[in-house]
Amino acid sequence: MRLIGVLAALVAVLPLIGVVAAALSGATADIAATDLTRYALTSVALAGIVAAVTGVLGSIAAWLVVMHRFPGRGAFEWALALPFAMPAFAVAYAYADLFDVAGELNSWLRAAAGVALPFQMRSLWGAGFILGFAFFPYVYLAMRAAFTNLPVHALEAARSLGASPRRAFLSVALPMARPALAAGVALAVMETLADYGAVQFLSVQTLTTGVVRAWFVYGSLASAAQFALPLLGAAALLLWIERAGRRRRAYGSPGAKWRPLPVTALTGSKAWLAFAYCLLLLTLGLLLPAGWLAWSSIDVQPDWPRLISAARNTVTLGVGGAVVTVALATALALAARSLPLTARVASIGYATPGAVMAIGLLLPAAWIWSVVPGGSANVVAGLALLLYAYAARLMAAALEPVDAGLSRVTPSMIHAARGLGASEGAAAWRVQLPIAAPALFTAAIVVLVDVLKELPATLILRPFNFDTLAVIADNYARDERLANAGWPSLILVALALPPVIWLSRKAAHARPGSE
Amino acid sequence: MTLRRTLMACMAALALPLAACGDQSDAAKKDGASGERVLNLYTARHYDGDLQVYAAFEKATGIRVNRIEGNPDQLIARMQAEGAASPADVFITADAGALWRAQDAGLLQPITSEVLTSAIPAALREPEGHFFGTSRRARVVAYDSTKVRPEEVDTYEELASPRFRGKLCVRSSDSVYNLSLVGALLEAWGPEKTKAWVEGVVANMARPPEGGDRDQIRAVGAGVCEVAITNSYYFIRMDRSTDPADVALTDKVKLGFPSLNGQGAHVNVSGGGVARNAPHRAEAIAFLEFLASPEAQVLNSEQNNEFPAAVGVQAPAGVREFESFTANPMNVSVYGRRQAEAQSIMSAAGWR
Numbered sequence: 001m002r003l004i005g006v007l008a009a010l011v012a013v014l015p016l017i018g019v020v021a022a023a024l025s026g027a028t029a030d031i032a033a034t035d036l037t038r039y040a041l042t043s044v045a046l047a048g049i050v051a052a053v054t055g056v057l058g059s060i061a062a063w064l065v066v067m068h069r070f071p072g073r074g075a076f077e078w079a080l081a082l083p084f085a086m087p088a089f090a091v092a093y094a095y096a097d098l099f100d101v102a103g104e105l106n107s108w109l110r111a112a113a114g115v116a117l118p119f120q121m122r123s124l125w126g127a128g129f130i131l132g133f134a135f136f137p138y139v140y141l142a143m144r145a146a147f148t149n150l151p152v153h154a155l156e157a158a159r160s161l162g163a164s165p166r167r168a169f170l171s172v173a174l175p176m177a178r179p180a181l182a183a184g185v186a187l188a189v190m191e192t193l194a195d196y197g198a199v200q201f202l203s204v205q206t207l208t209t210g211v212v213r214a215w216f217v218y219g220s221l222a223s224a225a226q227f228a229l230p231l232l233g234a235a236a237l238l239l240w241i242e243r244a245g246r247r248r249r250a251y252g253s254p255g256a257k258w259r260p261l262p263v264t265a266l267t268g269s270k271a272w273l274a275f276a277y278c279l280l281l282l283t284l285g286l287l288l289p290a291g292w293l294a295w296s297s298i299d300v301q302p303d304w305p306r307l308i309s310a311a312r313n314t315v316t317l318g319v320g321g322a323v324v325t326v327a328l329a330t331a332l333a334l335a336a337r338s339l340p341l342t343a344r345v346a347s348i349g350y351a352t353p354g355a356v357m358a359i360g361l362l363l364p365a366a367w368i369w370s371v372v373p374g375g376s377a378n379v380v381a382g383l384a385l386l387l388y389a390y391a392a393r394l395m396a397a398a399l400e401p402v403d404a405g406l407s408r409v410t411p412s413m414i415h416a417a418r419g420l421g422a423s424e425g426a427a428a429w430r431v432q433l434p435i436a437a438p439a440l441f442t443a444a445i446v447v448l449v450d451v452l453k454e455l456p457a458t459l460i461l462r463p464f465n466f467d468t469l470a471v472i473a474d475n476y477a478r479d480e481r482l483a484n485a486g487w488p489s490l491i492l493v494a495l496a497l498p499p500v501i502w503l504s505r506k507a508a509h510a511r512p513g514s515e
Numbered sequence: 516m517t518l519r520r521t522l523m524a525c526m527a528a529l530a531l532p533l534a535a536c537g538d539q540s541d542a543a544k545k546d547g548a549s550g551e552r553v554l555n556l557y558t559a560r561h562y563d564g565d566l567q568v569y570a571a572f573e574k575a576t577g578i579r580v581n582r583i584e585g586n587p588d589q590l591i592a593r594m595q596a597e598g599a600a601s602p603a604d605v606f607i608t609a610d611a612g613a614l615w616r617a618q619d620a621g622l623l624q625p626i627t628s629e630v631l632t633s634a635i636p637a638a639l640r641e642p643e644g645h646f647f648g649t650s651r652r653a654r655v656v657a658y659d660s661t662k663v664r665p666e667e668v669d670t671y672e673e674l675a676s677p678r679f680r681g682k683l684c685v686r687s688s689d690s691v692y693n694l695s696l697v698g699a700l701l702e703a704w705g706p707e708k709t710k711a712w713v714e715g716v717v718a719n720m721a722r723p724p725e726g727g728d729r730d731q732i733r734a735v736g737a738g739v740c741e742v743a744i745t746n747s748y749y750f751i752r753m754d755r756s757t758d759p760a761d762v763a764l765t766d767k768v769k770l771g772f773p774s775l776n777g778q779g780a781h782v783n784v785s786g787g788g789v790a791r792n793a794p795h796r797a798e799a800i801a802f803l804e805f806l807a808s809p810e811a812q813v814l815n816s817e818q819n820n821e822f823p824a825a826v827g828v829q830a831p832a833g834v835r836e837f838e839s840f841t842a843n844p845m846n847v848s849v850y851g852r853r854q855a856e857a858q859s860i861m862s863a864a865g866w867r
Contacts, residue, residue, distance in 0.1 A: 029855075030855065030859055031862070032859075032862060032863065035862050096726070100726070100730060100733070101722075101734060101737055101739050102730065102733030102734050102736055102737035102739065103733075104760070106737065107737060107760075110737070116737075120725070122725040122726060123725075200689075202725075203687055203723075203724065203725035203726065203867075205687075205689075205867055209689065212588070212689070213689070213858065215588065215592070216587075216588035216591075216616065217694065217854055217855055217858045218855050218858070219616065219619065219620070219855070299758075303563070358589065358592070359592075362592060362593070362595075362596040363596075365593075365596055366596040366597070366598065369596065369597050369598075369600055370598065370600055374602065375597055375600035375601060375602050376593070376597050376600075376601070376602055377555060377581070377602035459585050459586070459589055460585060460589045460592065460593055461593075462583065463583075464555065464581035464582065464583055464602075465581055465582060465583075466583075467584075471584075475561035475584060476561075478561065478586070479561060479562060480727040480728065480729040480730075480749065484563075
């Protein structure tokens with residue numbers, strides 16, 4: 001069992017070893033230190049803005065939905081997670097176009113009122129806003145789970161000691177949910193660092209810009225990899241925060257009885273404010289960007305055969321990636337019971353920027369291409385390599401739910417199985433896995449949605465004549481044909497919506513002791 | 516039991532489409548058995564019109580085209596990782612600088628082809644035959660014709676002059692087209708004058724660089740700036756568009772062709788070379804020769820609004836109207852060599 005776990009971890013870590021190996025080799029690029037400092041500061045600033053935006057938006061939304069009753073609450077409870085289905089690059093296309101200084105909206109405003117909007121999406125703040133709205137569901141889901149599981153007696157104690165609802169939120173609920181907040185924000189920031197496409201499209205120059213410049217303009221893989229090292233460090237730090245957040249998640253009092261949460265019914269203007277707030281999040285995160293993409297692509301005749309074939313490829317990769325990643329994550333999680341560090345190291349790929357991961361993935365890819373017949377023209381090897389790349393990138397996303405599922409199996413259950421003569425493997429297969437099965441399925445759905453939106457690994461590793469929807473959208477966007485990029489993006493959203501809805505609805509009904 | 520059933524279902528769901536796409540593209544790995552001739556194309560061009568060119572090639576020669584599209588840098592990195600086992604036959608990209616990067620990385624082989632040397636002018640191909648330009652695009656100026664007279668933008672120097680202080684739009688120095696332009700200036704002017712020009716351009720910027728070339732043209736239309744540096748085909752695409760917004764835009768915004776040292780506008784190429792380890796070398800040469808044929812030249816120009824590169828081929832109507840400019844005779848293979856230096860100068864001047 002340990003051996004399998006170590007192997008699974010090795011699989012995930014190989015690209016990172018590739019990056020480090022590259023950093024130690026060859027000539028360095030002539031990139032000014034001032035430029036690098038600027039890129040690094042921009043990365044930090046962007047991460048900070050996204051952390052703040054997602055933290056505030058997601059926490060308030062979760063608090064409203066869990067602890068209050070207002071019009072539309074039942075729908076918002078799951079619908080607020082839907083922006084997950086929208087790839088960040090598609091949100092970026094839509095907003096950059098919508099608010100472009102020469103775009104339709106501003107042109108119309110100038111003609112009608114003689115003014116233009118005073119802000120620009122292609123800026124640090126614009127990128128922070130866009131990624132914040134793309135990633136707030138991470139915080140929302142984490143906080144929703146945390147609030148749902150609040151021990152009622154703590155809140156009642158606060159209220160009976162005279163705390164206002166707001167005070168109870170700020171000084172009891174929020175501190176108790178702090179680990180979940182840290183975990184959710186860490187995920188959002190990791191996605192921000194890993195982003196490929198959106199930030200560059202918005203002309204914001206982060207460390208990724210430095211990596212790309214060093215690699216290609218100056219032809220120095222070594223420098224590129226060296227700039228990537230701080231990003232890997234940041235990734236490791238965020239993972240540590242996220243794991244630590246989860247470890248301390250249980251503030252609980254194990255003996256306390258589970259009772260329904262004291263839900264406040266909002267009335268009048270308060271109710272409508274809550275409604276408007278949730279609607280605003282949903283609108284800015286999903287409806288407006290998706291709607292604008294749809295509106296801009298209306299006149300474009302889509303190339304259906306190509307899109308359908310790409311959609312089929314996308315779904316195939318999604319399902320395949322989900323199965324492979326969850327299988328590896330499960331092996332890792334089982335082994336991690338005795339080797340906790342392996343799991344943490346194997347998760348770093350999740351926060352590694354796409355451009356950096358591409359450097360690292362080429363190392364194992366080169367080995368595979370050199371041994372299979374036909375090299376990279378071998379379709380089966382090519383697809384296997386892609387599935388492998390997804391596992392390396394998305395291990396952390398699968399590991400979290402898998403780990404949570406397996407932790408429902410108490411040591412005494414395993415001891416019982418072993419005592420009845422089952423081997424370690426048989427105990428895992430017949431006891432641990434069946435109990436964790438729903439969690440494994442959840443993990444598979446999470447990975448599926450992420451693979452549907454995946455871009456950098458797919459771009460660089462895919463076999464001949466093989467396009468995914470994200471690849472087609474990216475091609476059009478780089479050719480500055482945004483209207484054409486709308487169709488593949490929207491089909492992608494349509495494919496990702498059902499699994500996201502399923503995930504969100506399932507998680508919404510997860511209060512222990514309730515039905 | 517549920518778990519096992521779920522796993523089985525997943526496996527089945529995975530196996531079916533995998534098998535299906537295996538069938539489709541099996542020929543990509545084995546081409547000898549059926550006797551079918553194939554060509555493996557790594558292309559950084561990603562225009563829909565290119566698919567029509569491939570189809571025409573397949574029809575004309577019976578050689579089937581397999582393709583991988585990506586950005587040039589990723590394709591270069593991939594070819595490097597593939598090494599001697601690389602299936603790539605032809606590497607295509609839309610910038611001479613990127614072609615040079617591939618050549619510099621040792622990924623291209625020199626070829627001799629009577630057809631190519633007679634069709635493609637010497638300035639548009641690498642002297643040793645590592646790569647050939649098959650279509651031309653000029654990096655020129657879109658200007659607001661209500662505020663700027665054509666003779667105010669007929670040299671590149673003028674773009675950096677105080678006349679356009681705060682009135683110029685241009686995209687970031689990450690754009691390989693800008694790197695190639697400044698590379699050409701370095702070749703023509705040397706580092707001193709180029710540095711001064713870059714600083715002048717940065718001082719003239721109406722806003723920090725953002726967006727693509729099309730966005731710069733639209734910014735001129737919206738009055739954000741008076742002049743913008745752009746590739747010719749983006750403007751021509753708008754000029755040929757029937758979209759009312761584009762029609763109104765090109766009524767006001769015009770395309771100007773500044774001259775470099777009195778010898779004409781900076782011209783870049785889209786083109787390709789034969790990969791170092793091409794398993795289908797003959798097919799690769801046939802493909803490049805096809806790209807230089809009048810049929811492919813006109814098809815490409817019609818689809819992408821680039822100018823034909825081959826001698827004696829006229830652009831189709833709509834593009835032809837812009838074709839009469841003087842093209843600078845500088846050899847396109849020099850841009851790439853200067854790109855790192857260009858990047859350093861641009862970054863130092865604050866061209867982000």
